[in-house]
Amino acid sequence: MFKIFSTKRKVNARQFKQRDIPEQLYTKCSSCQEMIYYADLESNHQVCPSCHHHFPLSVTQRIFSLVDEGSFREFNRLMKTKNPLNFPGYEEKLDKAMKNADLKEAVVTGYGDVHGKRCVICIMDSHFMMGSMGGVVGEKITQAVEKSMKHRLPLLIFCASGGARMQEGIVSLMQMAKVSAAIKKHSKAGLLYVSILTHPTTGGVTASFAMEGDIILAEPGALIGFAGPRVIEQTMRQELPEGFQSAEFLQDHGFVDRVVPRGQLRRTLHKILKIHGGPYHG
Template sequence: MFSFLNNYKKFKVTDKEEKKIPENLYTKCESCLTLVYHEDLNNHDYICPKCNFHFRLNAMQRLDFTLDPGTFREFNKLMKTKNILKFPKYSEKINKVMKETDIREAVVTGYGEINGKRCVVAVMDSHFFMGSMGTVVGEKISQAVERSIKNKLPLIIFTASGGARMQEGIFSLMQMAKVSSTLKKHHDQGLLYVSVLTHPTTGGVTASFAMLGDIILAEPGALIGFAGPRVIKQTIRQELPEGFQSSEFLQEHGFVDAVVPRKKMKEMLHNILVIHEVKP
């Protein structure tokens, strides 16, 4: 008669054997919950091969997908947030996230080229405090707009944010008006601003510069809105339309000009830059 207890040691996996199993081989898709092999995800431009969900990219990955190799020149790289309101443990959390992401704030700005066309680009990174907008994020984006004006270059901003950063209170909310007013100067100069909305773009970022683009593009399936759908549903106590606050829903209702797959985004941006090129 087979005894499980007598044969337990024979079948037990030791700690040493467990360590031989590679970690982080798979990532669960947020949309269809399928486990996707990391190598397949990397070879598929971080897009779920089953449901086409576009996984979040960090700032450097986004720049690699968008700009010509070797053309990116970052500015304001060393700008760092200060704990103005003395919020408990905020400085420690900032330092921790800086080490984890290898960037100093939730946006990376610089010059670059897209198929030979020069531009100023700002890329928000949701891996840094969920891409929340604090004073340094607002300042870096404002200075990117100003450099675009000074050099008469088109501006492209990739948004990915949970909204204003609560640890900075009113100073964070002030960035909405600050960036928006700088973009008004940019608009008055007749320069092009392309806003690219990625998953997720919410809160004060949506309520300000994300929706001020001359042309507004979005990646497929991106969550775009002010308050999240769960909060809205709880507030109005009504069932929301299917796909509410998705990029496709916003395109259908006129808030987004085009939903562009990641594989075609660079080509789309290049075509836009060519059409709106300012002749000397």
């Protein structure tokens, strides 16, 4: 059962700057500005104990919190982006992103079990160039969809993206159509696709496969939309409703089926897979 762990080790954030705090001891919540003891954050699924803000998860953290221990098997691990348009400085930016995120690209794909239920899983990571979608991201997700069809397995995609990658131009934009075409074939094959929207899910990812799931879940407080709220306000020249583009707002307006706290996500997915995902494997 999901718990919000209480802690007596709160510190008034106004007294400190982040650089004053020893690494791995305390961290500041970007939502409520409280200082959180790092061990409490780790034990609470990277959720703030004070305001329940969901911190971004790395791929490793997501796998650890979701799949049965030792069951995840990555594929296409070595697939790596090149510079199709010879965009200035793109190789250097990719190298920096790979070092910072310890990933080859902004998505990891593989097989994994959720309470014994075998799935194909795609996990986007916002730590790699804000999870932006380029040619390799689209290709890895497309191949994951095809493996799901080949082995008749449910498909889970954890979306986290700042949109299409401008350094790849039309190569990036065409991934919207390519992945969507694969998702359509997946649907015609009668297979389950669950889309899980995390913070942020924006741009071309939102305009394509993120919103094409048979069931669409979202983490609390996630920003979900095509253009950002400031861009929309400046374009429309009017004030947007409170909470516009939040996961809760989209659920209220029928774009998201359910907002699920991170600690309940594994159990919720297990129920969905048990009902809709076909026979158990393994």
